Amino acid sequence: MEAIGTFIGIAASTVAVLLWLLTFHKRFFISIVRTEKVAAYGVYTEWGEACRTHFWYLIKALFPGNSPSTQDRLTLERQVQETFHQQFGSDQGGNVLIAHSCRSIFYYVIRYFLSNAKEVQGRRTIRICLPSLHFGSFYRIIRGIEKSLDCCIELYEVDLNEKDWTLDQDSVDEEEFKKCDLLMCQHLFGLPLNQDRLVKLARKYDIPIMEDCVQSGSLFGKYRGYAESDIIMYSGGLDKTPPCFGGGFGFFRNTPRGTEIYEHCNSLHNALPLDTWQGRFMTCFSIMVHLMIAKDSFGFNSLMGLVSYVWLTERGDYINWYAISLKVRKAKAITPFQHTESGFLRRPSAYQLQSMLYGLSRKERLKEVAQHEFRSRELLLSTIPPKYHRALFPWMTAGVLEQYKEMQGVSEFSWVVSPIGDRMHLCQFLNDHFIVVMINTTWEANEKSKSAVGKCVNDNLIYLPNINEATDELIVRVGKALTMYCQDLEKTGEVKF
Ligand SMILES: Cc1ncc(COP(=O)(O)O)c(C=O)c1O
Numbered sequence: 001m002e003a004i005g006t007f008i009g010i011a012a013s014t015v016a017v018l019l020w021l022l023t024f025h026k027r028f029f030i031s032i033v034r035t036e037k038v039a040a041y042g043v044y045t046e047w048g049e050a051c052r053t054h055f056w057y058l059i060k061a062l063f064p065g066n067s068p069s070t071q072d073r074l075t076l077e078r079q080v081q082e083t084f085h086q087q088f089g090s091d092q093g094g095n096v097l098i099a100h101s102c103r104s105i106f107y108y109v110i111r112y113f114l115s116n117a118k119e120v121q122g123r124r125t126i127r128i129c130l131p132s133l134h135f136g137s138f139y140r141i142i143r144g145i146e147k148s149l150d151c152c153i154e155l156y157e158v159d160l161n162e163k164d165w166t167l168d169q170d171s172v173d174e175e176e177f178k179k180c181d182l183l184m185c186q187h188l189f190g191l192p193l194n195q196d197r198l199v200k201l202a203r204k205y206d207i208p209i210m211e212d213c214v215q216s217g218s219l220f221g222k223y224r225g226y227a228e229s230d231i232i233m234y235s236g237g238l239d240k241t242p243p244c245f246g247g248g249f250g251f252f253r254n255t256p257r258g259t260e261i262y263e264h265c266n267s268l269h270n271a272l273p274l275d276t277w278q279g280r281f282m283t284c285f286s287i288m289v290h291l292m293i294a295k296d297s298f299g300f301n302s303l304m305g306l307v308s309y310v311w312l313t314e315r316g317d318y319i320n321w322y323a324i325s326l327k328v329r330k331a332k333a334i335t336p337f338q339h340t341e342s343g344f345l346r347r348p349s350a351y352q353l354q355s356m357l358y359g360l361s362r363k364e365r366l367k368e369v370a371q372h373e374f375r376s377r378e379l380l381l382s383t384i385p386p387k388y389h390r391a392l393f394p395w396m397t398a399g400v401l402e403q404y405k406e407m408q409g410v411s412e413f414s415w416v417v418s419p420i421g422d423r424m425h426l427c428q429f430l431n432d433h434f435i436v437v438m439i440n441t442t443w444e445a446n447e448k449s450k451s452a453v454g455k456c457v458n459d460n461l462i463y464l465p466n467i468n469e470a471t472d473e474l475i476v477r478v479g480k481a482l483t484m485y486c487q488d489l490e491k492t493g494e495v496k497f
């Protein structure tokens with residue numbers, strides 16, 4: 001009798017709790033069930049693959065007699081250099097520097113110019129010409145160096161054109177440009193950004209050129225950088241191609257400046273401490289957290305959704321996915337995107353070099369991704385009436401679409417922009433249509449900049465679920481939601497398309 005009473009009591013309270021949950025938190029459940037938890041990062045590896053490779057290299061070394069020797073490490077380093085040479089196709093020769101990350105190489109190069117300036121002019125002031133949309137970590141590294149080294153790094157920014165986000169090269173003042181110590185070419189949207197005039201001017205005034213090819217469409221795509229560049233960089237980060245769980249590849253051409261800069265960078269590099277087993281393990285661990293989010297391994301993102309609901313969402317509303325994305329992205333403890341110097345100023349360990357070799361061998365897989373990406377972009381665009389394309393994807397001109405096809409690159413991200421300059425409004429709209437978006441990633445505008453367009457682009461860019469990770473069904477759903485958004489704007493007369 002008593003047992004039955006207890007049973008009824010438990011059942012009744014369970015039902016009461018469920019009813020309460022469903023009444024007051026219905027939207028939480030709807031959100032959890034209906035949202036496809038596809039992240040903004042394109043991550044071209046899997047959980048199992050990462051365990052079999054990057055983690056295995058670490059675990060293997062724990063068995064007696066298996067720990068890689070100094071000689072093993074040197075051999076690995078040479079192998080990585082040679083493989084990079086092959087993949088990059090640098091038959092004209094040049095030096096390759098294999099670093100902990102691309103940020104390391106950037107840091108060495110800046111240090112070279114600073115010490116050069118001190119020798120030549122007696123004070124540490126350098127001036128860099130670059131597009132007005134900065135890679136966030138590089139920008140913060142520059143600001144960090146300025147603080148810690150008592151020097152001045154001036155930026156001569158070239159803004160974007162408002163219409164199609166190409167570089168406004170006509171605005172460059174030759175007299176101003178002449179005073180620069182370095183031209184830093186940057187690529188923005190997964191394909192080469194035309195910087196021809198800047199490159200020509202740099203050659204005319206004998207200014208060294210460094211090209212950051214990380215977002216130019218992958219090492220395995222067709223683009224190989226400007227023939228005039230003295231330095232070309234690629235990253236082997238989690239969401240980069242080659243996917244190596246971290247790594248920086250610097251190619252220094254056999255030009256007089258290329259060689260000179262290489263030698264300086266290489267000696268800075270060689271003076272750094274070697275990354276330890278523990279250091280590499282911690283890096284792999286934090287990357288793994290991001291991999292689990294990107295792939296929604298073990299339903300991990302439902303847990304993130306719950307955290308977001310409890311912590312970052314108004315009671316009774318849909319889960320705020322973009323707020324949790326931002327929190328995770330910025331969390332200092334697990335970010336693989338460190339810009340504090342201690343995070344990247346170490347020489348790669350043997351384990352990391354093994355990972356790099358593995359990442360560099362993934363060309364065939366990445367070719368498939370490139371083809372998939374091209375089809376997915378077509379699918380996305382085909383679900384949105386052409387009259388809205390310009391407002392949502394201003395950079396996707398006919399020429400750019402052609403280039404996407406020709407270059408066979410892989411983009412890290414899939415973006416959209418707010419047609420009314422109100423990014424949060426569109427974020428909320430997409431969130432309420434069960435689409436996970438993200439903001440404030442990768443790009444950064446200079447707070448002191450006069451470049452209005454770069455700043456506006458930076459402040460209005462939204463990262464969609466990556467089209468390489470999304471199913472066709474989700475891509476269609478994203479397309480339809482964006483269409484609805486534009487139709488609403490059109491109806492209220494806010495925008496004429
Ligand atoms: C444009 C660009 N440059 C450089 C990097 C830096 O790569 P790493 O993480 O290897 O330092 C990134 C990484 O996000 C990037 O997007």
Ligand SMILES: *[C@@H]1O[C@H](CO)[C@@H](O)[C@H](O)[C@H]1NC(C)=O
Nearest residue numbers: 326439440443444445458459
């Ligand atoms: C995003 O970054 C911009 C500046 O780049 C900043 O003004 C804004 O507050 C950031 N938004 C969030 C939600 O962090």
